[in-house]
Amino acid sequence: MTAAIAVRGLEKSFGDQRVLRGVDFEVEHGSIFALLGSNGAGKTTVVRTLATLLRPDAGTASVNGFDVARQEADVRASISLTGQYAAVDEILTGRENLLLVARLRHVPDAADVADRVLERFDLTDAANRRVATYSGGMRRRLDIAMSLIGAPRVIFLDEPTTGLDPQARLGVWRCVAEAAAQGATILLTTHYLDEAEHLANRIAILHDGRILVNGTPAELKALLPPSRVEYVERQPTLEDVFFALVGDERNPTTDSGALS
Amino acid sequence: MTARFAGDTATLTGRSLRHIWRSPDTLVTTAVMPIAMLLLFVYVFGGAIDTRGTGSYVDYLLPGILLITIASGIAYTALRLFLDKQAGIVERFQSMSIARSAVLWAHVLTSLVANVVSVVVVVLVALLMGFRSGAGVLDLLAVAGILLLFTLALTWLAVIPGLTAKSADGATGFAYPLIFLPFISSAFVPTHTMPGPVRAFAEHQPVTAIVNTIRDLFAGQPVGGDIWVALAWCAGLLVVAYAFATATYRRTTTR
Ligand SMILES: Nc1ncnc2c1ncn2[C@@H]1O[C@H](COP(=O)(O)OP(=O)(O)O)[C@@H](O)[C@H]1O
Ligand SMILES: [Mg+2]
Numbered sequence: 001m002t003a004a005i006a007v008r009g010l011e012k013s014f015g016d017q018r019v020l021r022g023v024d025f026e027v028e029h030g031s032i033f034a035l036l037g038s039n040g041a042g043k044t045t046v047v048r049t050l051a052t053l054l055r056p057d058a059g060t061a062s063v064n065g066f067d068v069a070r071q072e073a074d075v076r077a078s079i080s081l082t083g084q085y086a087a088v089d090e091i092l093t094g095r096e097n098l099l100l101v102a103r104l105r106h107v108p109d110a111a112d113v114a115d116r117v118l119e120r121f122d123l124t125d126a127a128n129r130r131v132a133t134y135s136g137g138m139r140r141r142l143d144i145a146m147s148l149i150g151a152p153r154v155i156f157l158d159e160p161t162t163g164l165d166p167q168a169r170l171g172v173w174r175c176v177a178e179a180a181a182q183g184a185t186i187l188l189t190t191h192y193l194d195e196a197e198h199l200a201n202r203i204a205i206l207h208d209g210r211i212l213v214n215g216t217p218a219e220l221k222a223l224l225p226p227s228r229v230e231y232v233e234r235q236p237t238l239e240d241v242f243f244a245l246v247g248d249e250r251n252p253t254t255d256s257g258a259l260s
Numbered sequence: 261m262t263a264r265f266a267g268d269t270a271t272l273t274g275r276s277l278r279h280i281w282r283s284p285d286t287l288v289t290t291a292v293m294p295i296a297m298l299l300l301f302v303y304v305f306g307g308a309i310d311t312r313g314t315g316s317y318v319d320y321l322l323p324g325i326l327l328i329t330i331a332s333g334i335a336y337t338a339l340r341l342f343l344d345k346q347a348g349i350v351e352r353f354q355s356m357s358i359a360r361s362a363v364l365w366a367h368v369l370t371s372l373v374a375n376v377v378s379v380v381v382v383v384l385v386a387l388l389m390g391f392r393s394g395a396g397v398l399d400l401l402a403v404a405g406i407l408l409l410f411t412l413a414l415t416w417l418a419v420i421p422g423l424t425a426k427s428a429d430g431a432t433g434f435a436y437p438l439i440f441l442p443f444i445s446s447a448f449v450p451t452h453t454m455p456g457p458v459r460a461f462a463e464h465q466p467v468t469a470i471v472n473t474i475r476d477l478f479a480g481q482p483v484g485g486d487i488w489v490a491l492a493w494c495a496g497l498l499v500v501a502y503a504f505a506t507a508t509y510r511r512t513t514t515r
Binding site: 051052087088089104 | 264267268278347349351357
């Protein structure tokens with residue numbers, strides 16, 4: 001059986017800016033694959049190409065066995081895309097957003113499906129509120145929930161946690177795990193190494209328009225320089241000063257504003 | 261495929277109608293300006309305007325005011341499309357397995373519904389102000405048909421800035437010249453009062469032909485050749501705007 005996603009020699013330029021210069025990677029069925037790269041590396045360009053929104057200049061890509069350039073309709077029927085910026089309808093409620101997607105995906109019992117997804121993504125209490133009132137983390141969870149409706153075979157998540165606070169980030173991580181538990185193949189992009197490490201079975205680093213390395217988290221770690229213990233002089237923060245003045249209730253041995 | 265197109269279009273139209281239902285202020289805003297003009301021209305300027313007709317000035321004025329209502333209504337069509345595109349919602353729909361053109365048609369149908377509501381509101385106000393029509397059922401159907409055709413043509417025109425604008429102001433700004441066009445037509449005063457070049461422009465732009473036709477239909481009088489000129493303008497604009505809008509959609513949303 002072919003890979004869930006297969007990308008070979010993918011090239012894409014915008015004007016004379018060569019963003020992708022021959023990208024190659026494969027993603028196994030049912031796995032979570034993280035595309036790691038700094039801002040502007042071309043992660044979104046890869047995702048948009050795989051989601052049939054951009055046409056590659058050269059190279060081939062297939063998703064769920066369908067060619068993204070020649071079998072667009074089949075690709076679109078196999079995927080769901082959660083873009084870099086949460087594309088949720090702010091005027092509708094959370095439940096209405098889910099119902100909308102369920103109807104567009106021609107899911108038979110849309111209302112039941114929506115309720116179940118709301119439950120799983122911890123959005124039941126907010127279900128009947130307009131999305132405009134949601135926090136960033138709730139929007140992202142709703143956004144991902146919308147992608148799961150209709151059981152797509154391949155799910156693209158473009159920077160699902162960028163801009164979220166640590167707690168909301170954990171919420172999204174749980175959602176990604178939920179999605180994977182459904183058996184879908186997931187390709188997510190991120191610029192956090194720890195996120196890739198936490199979520200993915202394989203990580204590929206996109207840099208200068210090519211895949212620099214591609215491996216399991218353990219393999220990637222082995223490539224990194226070993227961790228070293230460093231002693232760094234740290235200036236007291238305003239918080240340290242405050243606690244020094246009012247009397248420190250924190251553990252005095254670890255951090256009391258004194259220089260180490 | 262066509263069943264799917266119809267179903268998807270209905271789903272998406274339901275969504276944008278719900279938007280309007282939740283913020284009906286756009287309908288009110290659309291109707292307020294034409295109503296203000298109606299009041300201003302009928303009660304302030306109207307007495308000084310000689311329309312050489314038998315009917316009241318509100319009868320004379322209403323057709324032009326209805327066109328202004330539609331021209332300001334389609335600014336919101338462009339805005340709604342722009343906001344969907346801006347928010348990435350168009351792209352989300354594009355990456356789904358739905359009929360591609362359903363996304364545009366949903367906005368177009370929503371525009372028709374919203375404009376019908378605004379037009380009905382303005383007509384009700386005109387009735388309160390003494391507007392009376394001697395038109396038969398067929399005449400009224402003809403008026404409705406012409407107004408719908410005009411709305412459809414301007415709506416497809418509005419799709420173009422809705423897809424290409426970089427800002428909300430850019431999306432709505434194209435409507436101002438359209439709102440202004442009736443002022444240089446037979447909508448407010450008869451064209452024969454205008455100086456030569458202005459008159460030439462007024463008599464050869466679409467609003468005059470459409471306004472004259474609707475005015476005759478409302479009066480229950482036989483329409484002249486103006487109706488063919490009016491239909492030709494609307495149909496021509498519709499075909500051109502539709503072609504450009506769909507080409508723009510293909511160009512800006514995929515690849
Ligand atoms: N539609 C576009 N037109 C022109 N340049 C683009 C377009 N999309 C992306 N780029 C450029 O391509 C580069 C890669 O962008 P992107 O794929 O969004 O990177 P990433 O998602 O990794 O941050 C950036 O320099 C960006 O400015
Ligand atoms: Mg990006």
